Amino acid sequence: MRDHVEAPPELSEHLQIVRGATTNRSGFFLRAETMHDNMAYLMSVGSVRGHHYAQRSHGEIFVDMLTSRFMELGLWILDEPESALSFTASLTLLQLIRQRQRKGLQTVMATHSPVLARADNAKIVEVGDWGLHESAWEGLDMVDHWRRFLHDPQRYLRYLDD
Template identity: 45%
Template sequence: MPAPARPLRRIEPDPDTVVDASSWPDSIPAVRQLLTQGFDVPAGVTFLVGDNGAGKSTLIEAIAEVLGAHTEGGTSAHLAGPDRGHRSDTSTLAGRLRAVRGPGGRREVFFLRAETMHRFYDYLEESDQESLHPVGYQFHYRSHGEGFIDMLNSRYTAAAGIVLLDEPESALSFDNCLVLGAGLQQMAEQGKQVLCATHSPLLTALPGATVLEVGDQGLRRVEWENLGVVKHWRFFLDAPERYWRRVL
């Protein structure tokens, strides 16, 4: 059996990179690990899981920028156009990293982040209307979750070999999270690499996925049942009143 496709083999620091652990983002353990050790990107679907502030989105955004995607979402083809020159979310980390790509495979990258997806929709509807799928389709006419799923089924994702997602579950119902997970598995079967930052115990249970916990220890591979978010949800669903008593 041939080895799984890896359009992106590794993200590594520029040789001249100097790490300053006292300043952001180097103060984040996962970022510091990336800048000192690099990151071998697994094949298939990989989830980054951790608390707010652990560095998940910082890593995803930096990798997207290194690969040529706009930090507000899209592909390298969407860097130009109305209001796309202002990159308020540009990462200071990306300039100190470089990508090591695998031989062959589709090199296009697609990046979608829930936080800025509506600005990306605005851009598409204003500058790329004729190429939307289907003709005349407008993502704003769908619900937040429906538009997200439709975007992941669009020609933009279909053309990509690398798909980056930042907290996609924030837009989705339980059923649509299952739909998303099935779609991610299908992407992996097509030879795509998927890197997704998430808080979802549902998504991270996807069979065959690599789960990396992001925290004080940096990045480490963890089995699903040992994830902090899985343990918390199990305890909460068993006795929610115990959690509410702490905060009310």
């Protein structure tokens, strides 16, 4: 575990939690950077048993935590969860979000992943030099860049220094 406590993310200054949006009034905030510290804490207090987390990948632990302990919480706030996830694990997280949505549970997520941004019925707010504006998934810059990269990687790679 780290010797210091991280400052809360600046995002917390701009959010207001409103009770009553769902019947389940509990929530969960997880930053990928602090996930291992959170897991170590949960193991130390006996909240997580039967898993050998030291032998699992960052992404596997992340998905395990969400499915076993936090799935039914009323609100998830996820800060760039893709940093822990493979493509397949991103699809798993997308499925979990879909299951939660069907139960009326909410997820707020900051992401650079076109996969995760594709959540059903998501309200997508794009952040840029212009400020904030609502966008469609198909119109996101990140979706366009990934499409072009996957179609012709050399188009991007030729600009990298050797």
